[in-house]
Amino acid sequence: MIEQLARLGRTGLLALERLGRGHLLLLAILKGMTEIVRRPFLLIAQMFSVGVLSILIVGISGLFVGMVLGLQGYYVLSQFGAEESLGVMVAASLVRELGPVVTALLFAGRAGSALTAEIGLMKATEQLSGLEMMAVDPVKRILAPRFFAGFLSMPLLAALFSALGILGGYLVSVGLLGVDEGAFWSQMQHKIDLHEDIYNGVIKSLVFGVVCTWIALFQGYDAVPTSEGVSRATTRTVVHSAFAVLGLDFVLTALMFGD
Amino acid sequence: MCPECGELGDGLDGHYSDWRQSRLCSFWPGAPGWWRAWPLLRLEAGADGRYTMSDSQAEPLVKIRGLRFSRGEKRIFDGVDIDIQRHRVTAIMGPSGTGKTTLLKLIGGQLQPEAGTVIVDGKDIHALPLDALYKLRIRMGMMFQSGALLTDIDVFENVAYPLREHTSLSEEMIRKLVLLKLEAVGLRGARDLMPSELSGGMARRVALARAVALDPMMIMYDEPFTGQDPISMGVLVELIRELNDASRLTSIIVSHDVQETAEIADHIYVISQGKVIEHGTPEELMDSQSAWVKQFMHGLPDGPVRFHYPAPDLAQDFFRHSTGGRP
Ligand SMILES: Nc1ncnc2c1ncn2[C@@H]1O[C@H](COP(=O)(O)OP(=O)(O)OP(=O)(O)O)[C@@H](O)[C@H]1O
Ligand SMILES: [Mg+2]
Numbered sequence: 121m122i123e124q125l126a127r128l129g130r131t132g133l134l135a136l137e138r139l140g141r142g143h144l145l146l147l148a149i150l151k152g153m154t155e156i157v158r159r160p161f162l163l164i165a166q167m168f169s170v171g172v173l174s175i176l177i178v179g180i181s182g183l184f185v186g187m188v189l190g191l192q193g194y195y196v197l198s199q200f201g202a203e204e205s206l207g208v209m210v211a212a213s214l215v216r217e218l219g220p221v222v223t224a225l226l227f228a229g230r231a232g233s234a235l236t237a238e239i240g241l242m243k244a245t246e247q248l249s250g251l252e253m254m255a256v257d258p259v260k261r262i263l264a265p266r267f268f269a270g271f272l273s274m275p276l277l278a279a280l281f282s283a284l285g286i287l288g289g290y291l292v293s294v295g296l297l298g299v300d301e302g303a304f305w306s307q308m309q310h311k312i313d314l315h316e317d318i319y320n321g322v323i324k325s326l327v328f329g330v331v332c333t334w335i336a337l338f339q340g341y342d343a344v345p346t347s348e349g350v351s352r353a354t355t356r357t358v359v360h361s362a363f364a365v366l367g368l369d370f371v372l373t374a375l376m377f378g379d
Numbered sequence: 380m381c382p383e384c385g386e387l388g389d390g391l392d393g394h395y396s397d398w399r400q401s402r403l404c405s406f407w408p409g410a411p412g413w414w415r416a417w418p419l420l421r422l423e424a425g426a427d428g429r430y431t432m433s434d435s436q437a438e439p440l441v442k443i444r445g446l447r448f449s450r451g452e453k454r455i456f457d458g459v460d461i462d463i464q465r466h467r468v469t470a471i472m473g474p475s476g477t478g479k480t481t482l483l484k485l486i487g488g489q490l491q492p493e494a495g496t497v498i499v500d501g502k503d504i505h506a507l508p509l510d511a512l513y514k515l516r517i518r519m520g521m522m523f524q525s526g527a528l529l530t531d532i533d534v535f536e537n538v539a540y541p542l543r544e545h546t547s548l549s550e551e552m553i554r555k556l557v558l559l560k561l562e563a564v565g566l567r568g569a570r571d572l573m574p575s576e577l578s579g580g581m582a583r584r585v586a587l588a589r590a591v592a593l594d595p596m597m598i599m600y601d602e603p604f605t606g607q608d609p610i611s612m613g614v615l616v617e618l619i620r621e622l623n624d625a626s627r628l629t630s631i632i633v634s635h636d637v638q639e640t641a642e643i644a645d646h647i648y649v650i651s652q653g654k655v656i657e658h659g660t661p662e663e664l665m666d667s668q669s670a671w672v673k674q675f676m677h678g679l680p681d682g683p684v685r686f687h688y689p690a691p692d693l694a695q696d697f698f699r700h701s702t703g704g705r706p
Contacts, residue, residue, distance in 0.1 A: 253487050253519070
């Protein structure tokens with residue numbers, strides 16, 4: 121009994137310690153921003169591997185999600201004779217919710233896990249130690265550029281997701297189901313609000329960008345430096361990111377749209 | 380309970396307590412006293428003066444006093460005093476697992492000791508603010524046991540890395556310097572290979588070239604001779620000696636190759652079980668009366684040093700399976 125209580129307490133303390141370390145790391149990364157101003161090419165290289173290499177998976181997923189939205193939306197809306205609103209429905213759900221959320225989930229799987237594995241292996245092979253001994257701060261040189269690359273890539277990827285999603289919705293509803301093209305676009309233009317919908321979506325994806333990249337970098341930097349430790353850390357990155365994104369999405373939605 | 384493996388413990392054993400001893404704790408260089416005193420963080424920075432004023436040439440370059448360091452329950456160092464004299468080759472020897480690599484990391488300021496001080500060039504390295512520590516590290520080269528080369532760039536770029544990072548030399552100059560350093564370790568022809576294409580011994584030689592790229596005041600070699608064939612071994616021994624004498628460097632060599640080490644070292648420290656067992660010139664140690672040192676220096680299988688990690692009797696262990704594994 122006492123044993124179990126002690127166990128519980130210990131687990132709690134360890135979790136808190138981990139959380140604390142995570143925040144210390146975030147602070148250090150933010151302080152490392154100066155390095156990026158000095159060496160912008162570091163950021164550009166990371167934008168490529170974090171952002172550009174994720175374009176394909178994000179784009180294709182966006183297209184298909186938009187097409188499915190078009191199909192499903194049509195069956196519901198046509199029951200009320202409101203097919204003309206299909207454009208609004210597709211665009212709103214993409215820009216407000218699916219764009220940021222699904223992009224973040226894909227990002228965690230594609231880029232986040234790669235970041236964790238990369239940093240974790242650098243730690244396991246003493247490359248991070250080696251940098252420290254060469255008087256190069258790995259937090260500034262390795263982590264900070266990756267962090268800002270993730271932060272900047274996420275909204276761009278989410279925008280791409282939404283844009284291709286709308287295109288997919290258009291192809292299905294106008295091309296396949298015969299919804300009026302003019303109504304599709306004009307209703308969308310009329311109803312989608314810059315502040316209410318688009319800005320809020322961008323804010324969401326910025327938040328997700330910070331959280332997903334932070335989790336990925338922390339898990340890599342904090343990984344037990346063995347192959348098993350790195351593989352566990354990679355799994356944790358994906359799981360924690362998914363939880364964090366879905367949980368935060370609820371909170372942000374409640375704050376933004378629930379008045 | 381350890382979140383990694385479920386093992387029960389106070390979180391202070393080995394693998395996942397590592398961070399507390401690492402520089403994660405030094406994220407906050409200007410931290411107030413309560414933070415440094417926080418027991419969990421185990422920061423025992425030398426409280427008052429960061430710089431101990433003593434820069435005269437006669438002073439040892441590295442002065443270790445009363446060093447204590449543990450990994451979890453295991454005490455790695457318990458009151459170690461070591462002096463590394465300037466412009467000499469000092470060897471640290473000891474059986475595998477005594478903490479030789481750990482000692483180098485403590486000297487480099489990568490780990491925080493529990494007690495004791497490490498003074499490098501007159502500065503208490505564990506009380507230095509982060510930026511001063513990095514400044515000092517520019518003048519310390521370290522050759523890692525594993526090489527620790529950056530795997531995403533080739534051999535040439537690895538050696539050029541510290542030059543690009545800390546100097547503003549022209550590309551032409553960097554090229555010349557890098558080729559010179561690679562020539563010295565016999566790997567000028569391997570400049571375009573990636574680290575994954577190198578053998579262990581080659582990787583270590585590249586690491587050596589990288590460690591001396593900035594012409595530091597001190598170089599720490601972690602097992603430079605392991606994995607070298609007799610020819611490159613001879614070249615390395617000569618190179619280390621030459622580097623030390625020509626550039627007025629100070630060298631610390633960690634090794635258990637008694638022959639080679641005795642050949643180039645001016646002074647040898649033998650450590651075991653957390654203590655300095657004996658130190659002196661190679662000749663003194665070879666003639667040592669201590670049974671322990673005798674056994675180690677001459678590589679005798681029998682003596683006070685045990686080859687085995689502490690374990691129950693072999694026969695006992697064999698017939699133990701019915702009661703299930705661990706004692
Ligand atoms: N990250 C770590 N976590 C826990 N224990 C560690 C860690 N690193 C090393 N140790 C322990 O510290 C002790 C000293 O390790 P170290 O690597 O310094 O030995 P060494 O003298 O360099 O050995 P070798 O000659 O084999 O390289 C070992 O017993 C090892 O089990
Ligand atoms: Mg070692």
